[in-house]
Amino acid sequence: MDINHEINRLLNFALQKKLIKNFDVVYSVNLLLDVLEIEEYLPENITEQLAEVSPILGEMLNYAVGRHIIEDTAAQRDLFDTRIMNCVMMRPAEVIAQFNEYYTQSPQAATKFFYNMSVASNYIRKARVDKNIIWKTHTDYGDLDITINLSKPEKDPRDIMRARAVNSTAYPKCLLCRENEGFAGYVGHPARQTLRLIPLNLNNHEWFLQYSPYTYYNEHCIVLNKDHIPMKISKKTFENLLAFVDLFPHYFIGSNADLPIVGGSILSHDHYQGGNYTFAMAKAPIERTYHIKGFEDIAVGRVKWPMSTIRISSSDKKRLTELAVRILEKWRNYSDETVDILSQTEGIEHNTITPIARMQEDKYEIDLVLRNNRTTKKYPLGIFHPHSEVHHIKKENIGLIEVMGLAVLPARLQVELVKLEQALIRKTVDLSNDEILAKHADWYKILYKKYAGNIDKNNITDIVKSEVGKIFLQVLTHAGVFKRDEKGVGAFEKFIATL
Structure with missing residues (x-):
């Protein structure tokens, strides 16, 4: 060479x-x-x-x-x-200077420069991201985005052995700390020499903007707190989200919930995720409007979405924040045993909110998704978590990205779905003895019965992808605290009445 x-x-x-x-x-x-x-x-x-x-x-x-x-x-x-x-x-200071120069033209110009630089430097590993299998599934709630995540390579046994020998330090404290900028990394901690951060002032506190190295949607960004402090949904959260969309009105911004099971994978460092993409949730219509006493100037509505969501909008940030805080505080302490919602058990809190903010024309809009992480013997992973019958497709936590309508599915499905298609074409009756496909056996029987005689090599892939999308819709339905049946809608109305 x-x-x-x-x-x-x-x-x-x-x-x-x-x-x-x-x-x-x-x-x-x-x-x-x-x-x-x-x-x-x-x-x-x-x-x-x-x-x-x-x-x-x-x-x-x-x-x-x-x-x-x-x-x-x-x-x-x-x-x-x-x-x-x-x-x-470029060194970090030069990147910041260029970002700020582009920002004088427009926020869009600044983020375009920063994103393109992150791709060119291979910080965003686009060659790997492009391997992800992506499609949309049409549902009554809009077109859900489905992704089989092939971006992250499988771990090599030699790397696993090397990782055991590495003495991990407390620096950086986590993958979201600003000290990662320029960090060489080691086996078990990715290299970040090409990471660049843009400092942001959100309500007189320093935050940093970066992009996700494995982008799940267009310009998938992360906004991280300068300080390594745990995530906590509070008044400051709403203020920060609205301050961010002031700076970047073409981006949405949201936060994972702040409790295990319903929260994100990193709860130890306060951070948000955003980007230049419109999810199905943002397009979902309001199916009923409300007038909240003392907040008659704020538009309030129940969103037609499988997860229980209240949408509030106004041109007044302060008033919008006040209502968001009221809803959060009411929900933190709300219980309704008729629909399995308990705010706490044995002193452990269960209720929180996943908030998402965006600009809609000249108004601020916040979607407040009600979450509960209680577990039972029947549902040891969570009552409002994907149930066992959908674990063959999705078992992991339902975080911010999934909440908005984008499924991030495991890489194993790339092989499993192809084998499942082949079984359907061959008209195999039972998969329960197949080592790889046994987990899909019950689902496969439903597909076999539904599509027997109507499957061929030309339509099989589209059929299976559509059915996977429907499973993801079922996942979101499981995560909804108020189900979309008569009992659940009535319970949702009962909560809103407390506001």
Whole structure:
């Protein structure tokens, strides 16, 4: 391999994508020579146009493996290619300066610059994200987004052994701490040399904007607190969400709930997620409006959505926040045993809210999704959590992204659904003895009975994808605290009356 040629290709790519400028080239060359353990370099005239950098990095990683600079594992490759890209990256202060300059044009221009830079630097691993299997399923609640997540590589046993030998430190405290910016990482903690953060002032406190390295939707961003403090839904949460959409009116912003089971995967660090995407939930209509005493100036409605959601909107941020706080406080202490809702048991709180904020024309809009994390012997993972009959498709927590109508499904389904399609085509009657597909056996019987005689190789994939989407709808229904039957709607009305 001509590693000198690959270095020149990488420099050409970095210049094209404006990751570096002409006066940075010699500096970047010397960093690359050090990282790749090379003593000589000859400049070449490279004119190729590449959409993304992964083909070049692939060659460089093969070179590093061949020269025994790194071991040939997924984790070692990820650590090393991030180190390579840091050699052709703007420093944080320069990124911030350019972001602010673009912001004077428009918020859209600023986020477009920042997102494109995050893709070009391979911080957002677009080549992997593009492998995700994505489709939409039409339902009575709109088109739900379904994603089989293939972005994250499987762990290599050698990396697992290496991780055991690594002495983890308290720095950074978690993957969301601002101290990750530039952190080299180790097996078990991803490299972040190419991470760049944009400081934000939300209600006189410092927060930071970054993008998710594994984006699940367009411009999937994370907004993280400067301080490593636990997530807590409160008045400050609503104030911060509304302050964010003031800064970026083309983005939505939301928070995972602050309790286990119904919350996100990282509850130890206060953070939000947003982006430039319109989910089915945002398009869902209001099916009944209300007038709340003392807040007659605020539009209030029950959203036609499988999870129990109250939508409030106003041009007055302060008033909107006051009503959101009232709803949160009422819900925190609300119980209705007729529908299995208890606010607390043995001193443990169960009720909280998943909030999502956005701008709709000239008004602020907040969706307040009511959550409860109580468990029972019948539902040990949660009463309002995916029940066992849907675990063959989705077993994990229903966090902010799922709440809004985007299913993030496990990679195993890529193989399992293909095998299931083949079984349907062959008209296999029972899958209970199939080691891989046994988990789907009960669901398969329903599909077999429903579609027997109407399946062929031309329609089978669309049919199975549609049925997976319907399972996700069932998942959301399980997570809804007030079911959408007569009893559940009546109980929802009873709660709203307490406001």
